[in-house]
Amino acid sequence: MGNGMADFVGKTGSIDTIKNYNLYCHYVAGLVDYGLSSLFTHNQLEDKNLYLNKDLSNSMGLFLQKTNIIRDYLEHLQAGRT
Numbered sequence: 001m002g003n004g005m006a007d008f009v010g011k012t013g014s015i016d017t018i019k020n021y022n023l024y025c026h027y028v029a030g031l032v033d034y035g036l037s038s039l040f041t042h043n044q045l046e047d048k049n050l051y052l053n054k055d056l057s058n059s060m061g062l063f064l065q066k067t068n069i070i071r072d073y074l075e076h077l078q079a080g081r082t
Contacts, residue, residue: 004031025065026058033061 004027008015015024037057040046050056 022062025062025069029065030058030061033057033064 004023008024008027015021034054034057037046037051041048041051
């Protein structure tokens with residue numbers, strides 16, 4: 001996760017394609033969702049089949065990260081962070 005996020009640090013315009021956007025979201029949120037699914041499965045709060053479906057866990061992480069990006073877009077634009 002850290003190595004993946006480091007790929008994007010300080011690179012102006014590095015998220016200029018949908019592929020890079022999805023990759024960035026995977027590093028900052030998709031991997032977190034894998035970890036959460038593991039914790040929930042271990043504590044029997046989530047069905048193990050959901051944990052085993054890595055694509056579903058990753059998609060949920062991407063969805064949450066993209067929602068946060070959209071929510072904060074105006075603030076980032078005004079602060080010059082776009």
